């Protein structure tokens with residue numbers, strides 16, 4: 324029988340590493356052989372201050388699982404994904420088992436083609452509506468992965484989100500441990516293989532005009548953000564909440580798969596996004612957001628979406644650094 328070759332497995336892993344991750348920590352490891360790809364958490368890359376439970380670490384790894392799944396489909400094989408396949412080992416996050424040859428669909432091809440163009444985009448977005456049909460499609464994509472996506476539509480809900488997000492952002496700015504941790508993941512060297520580079524960070528500066536009521540995480544701690552912002556428009560982004568019905572490790576992995584599926588589908592239509600997760604980092608504010616927006620499940624990612632100039636790619640660690648023997 325035709326089987327995936329040993330040479331194709333590193334290509335799948337290379338693709339998986341293109342997934343987004345919190346602070347570009349890339350908190351994953353892979354083991355691949357004989358048509359099986361295992362995904363493991365790399366807890367040494369956890370962010371103890373902003374993510375003590377590892378929720379966002381698992382969302383990040385869920386994204387890598389979805390990218391790996393697409394990688395196997397790109398190679399022309401069916402794939403089965405099992406989450407948390409070893410109950411005794413909570414770091415064994417997923418097992419992908421490659422199946423029989425199966426042609427890639429047009430939709431999968433479109434998502435795969437979007438991967439090199441999907442970047443977290445912190446630039447101001449254009450004053451242009453994201454079509455409601457696309458939002459409906461993104462809701463559908465999230466549901467395919469066992470998550471949900473909700474547009475923050477009503478002005479009272481938007482106001483609630485703006486206020487809680489601002490409180491979270493302020494609390495974090497005033498927290499030396501938060502700032503120290505964030506600073507340790509900022510990169511000013513073009514050769515760095517992880518972390519958030521200055522080229523992905525808008526320069527905030529003294530007295531900078533507030534472009535949006537939805538405040539972005541301020542990575543520009545040193546005032547060396549190098550992402551040039553043109554134009555002075557005040558943006559009105561579309562803001563969506565991605566969540567799950569329950570709130571455990573499997574849900575976080577599903578949220579990560581949903582996140583990247585949604586981001587890639589949006590990229591296909593030229594729509595970019597960046598997370599506004601400060602409000603979800605702080606448990607009390609996450610609970611408040613959930614209550615005040617009357618959310619039945621658990622918020623996992625808050626995203627702003629819109630049209631704008633394509634952002635640049637961030638670095639990834641090479642495949643051999645993230646590959647382990649099983």
Ligand SMILES: Cc1cc2nc3c(=O)[nH]c(=O)nc-3n(C[C@H](O)[C@H](O)[C@H](O)COP(=O)(O)O)c2cc1C
Pocket residue numbers: 341342343344345346347379380382383386441442443444445518519539540597598599600601635636637
């Ligand atoms: C779980 C998770 C949380 C994130 N939170 C934020 C955030 O609050 N603010 C932000 O600007 N980017 C956030 N990001 C985006 C990462 O910084 C980004 O994915 C990483 O730097 C790699 O860049 P790329 O997405 O352009 O490939 C988050 C990503 C993930 C997966």
